[in-house]
Amino acid sequence: MQRPGYSRTAIIMHWLMAISIFFLFISSWWMLSLPLPSEDYKYRVLPFQLHKNIGITLIFVLGLLLYVRWIHRPAPVEPTAMTPAMHKLAAANHVVLYLTIFVCCLSGYLSSAHSGWTTTLWWVLDLPDWGEESEELNILFSDIHLWTCWILLALVAAHISGAIYHAFRRDGLVRRMIRW
Amino acid sequence: MAIVFGIFLTAMHGNEVLSHIVYKPGTAAVQDIPINCREDELIEEGLSFTECNLMGTTVKNVIVSSPDWFRNFHITLSAVGAVIAIISIVMGILLLDFRAWIVKPAVLVFGSLLVIDMISFLAIVNTGPLLRAMYLWDTLLWALIHVVLMSATMAGQHLNSD
Numbered sequence: 001m002q003r004p005g006y007s008r009t010a011i012i013m014h015w016l017m018a019i020s021i022f023f024l025f026i027s028s029w030w031m032l033s034l035p036l037p038s039e040d041y042k043y044r045v046l047p048f049q050l051h052k053n054i055g056i057t058l059i060f061v062l063g064l065l066l067y068v069r070w071i072h073r074p075a076p077v078e079p080t081a082m083t084p085a086m087h088k089l090a091a092a093n094h095v096v097l098y099l100t101i102f103v104c105c106l107s108g109y110l111s112s113a114h115s116g117w118t119t120t121l122w123w124v125l126d127l128p129d130w131g132e133e134s135e136e137l138n139i140l141f142s143d144i145h146l147w148t149c150w151i152l153l154a155l156v157a158a159h160i161s162g163a164i165y166h167a168f169r170r171d172g173l174v175r176r177m178i179r180w
Numbered sequence: 181m182a183i184v185f186g187i188f189l190t191a192m193h194g195n196e197v198l199s200h201i202v203y204k205p206g207t208a209a210v211q212d213i214p215i216n217c218r219e220d221e222l223i224e225e226g227l228s229f230t231e232c233n234l235m236g237t238t239v240k241n242v243i244v245s246s247p248d249w250f251r252n253f254h255i256t257l258s259a260v261g262a263v264i265a266i267i268s269i270v271m272g273i274l275l276l277d278f279r280a281w282i283v284k285p286a287v288l289v290f291g292s293l294l295v296i297d298m299i300s301f302l303a304i305v306n307t308g309p310l311l312r313a314m315y316l317w318d319t320l321l322w323a324l325i326h327v328v329l330m331s332a333t334m335a336g337q338h339l340n341s342d
Contacts, residue, residue, distance in 0.1 A: 022191035035235040038216035040208040
C-alpha cells in the first residue's frame with residue numbers, strides 16, 4: 001500500500017529548502033547594500049560566501065528531494081481535494097518551481113565563477129572556476145540569477161497561497177507534506 | 181499560518197545574526213575611509229557613483245547608533261529567536277492535527293517568541309534614533325503576529341472542546 005504522504009526525507013528536504021530560500025532572499029536584499037569590496041571594506045566577504053554556500057547546497061538538496069520523490073511516490077490526491085484543472089496547475093507550478101530553483105542557484109554560482117572571486121564550499125572545498133574571469137559572462141549570469149529569483153519569489157508566493165487554501169479547506173492535501 | 185510565519189522568522193533572525201556579525205565596531209565604514217567605486221563594478225551592480233559612496237552609511241548608522249552592549253545582545257537574542265522559530269514550525273505542523281495536549285507547548289513557544297519580540301523592542305528603544313527607525317516597526321508587527329498566534333491557539337482549544 002502506498003504511503004498517503006511524502007517520505008520523511010522528502011518532508012525534511014522540503015522544509016529545509018523553504019527556510020534556506022527565504023534566508024537567501026532576505027540576505028540578498030541587505031548584503032547588496034553593503035559597501036563594494038576593497039582592501040579596507042570587507043563587509044561583503046562573509047555574507048556573500050554564506051549566500052553562495054547555501055545556494056550551491058540547495059542544488060544538491062533539490063536533487064535529493066527529486067530523487068526521493070521519484071522512488072517514494074505518495075498515494076494520488078483525493079479527487080475531492082482538487083479539480084482536474086487545479087491538479088494540472090499545481091503540477092505545473094511544482095515543475096516550474098523546481099526548475100527555477102535550479103536555474104536560480106546555478107546562475108548565481110556561474111556568475112560568481114566568472115567574477116574572479118573564488119568559491120570555497122563551506123570553507124572546505126574549492127570549487128572550480130568555469131573559465132577565465134569575464135565581465136560579460138558575469139553580468140549575463142548575474143542577470144539570469146536576478147530574474148529567475150524574482151520569478152521564484154512569485155512561484156513561492158503562489159505555492160504558499162495554494163497550501164494555505166488547502167489548509168483552510170482541511171482537505172488533507174497539506175498533511176501530505178507534514179505527516180511523520 | 182504558524183508554519184509560514186515560523187519559516188519567515190527563522191530566515192529573518194538568521195539574517196539578523198549574520199548582519200550584526202558583519203557590522204563590526206571600529207571597521208572601515210566608521211573610519212570614513214573612502215569606498216573604492218570602480219566604474220566596472222558600478223556598471224555590474226547598476227549603481228550610481230553617489231549611491232556607491234553612500235553604501236557605507238547603513239553600516240555606519242548601525243555601528244554608531246548601537247550602544248556597546250547592543251551588538252552581542254542582539255546577536256544572542258536573534259540566535260535564540262531563530263531556534264525558537266524553528267520549534268514554532270514544528271508546533272504549526274502539530275497544530276494541524278489539533279489535540280488538547282498540544283495547546284500548552286504551542287502557547288509556550290508562541291509566548292516565548294512574543295517575549296523575545298518585547299525584549300528586542302525594549303532594547304531597541306534604548307538605542308539611538310537610527311536603529312529605532314530601522315527596527316521598531318518590524319518588531320512591533322512580529323509581536324502582533326505572535327499575540328494573534330497565541331490567542332488563536334487558545335481559542336482553538338475552546339472551539340474543539342465545545
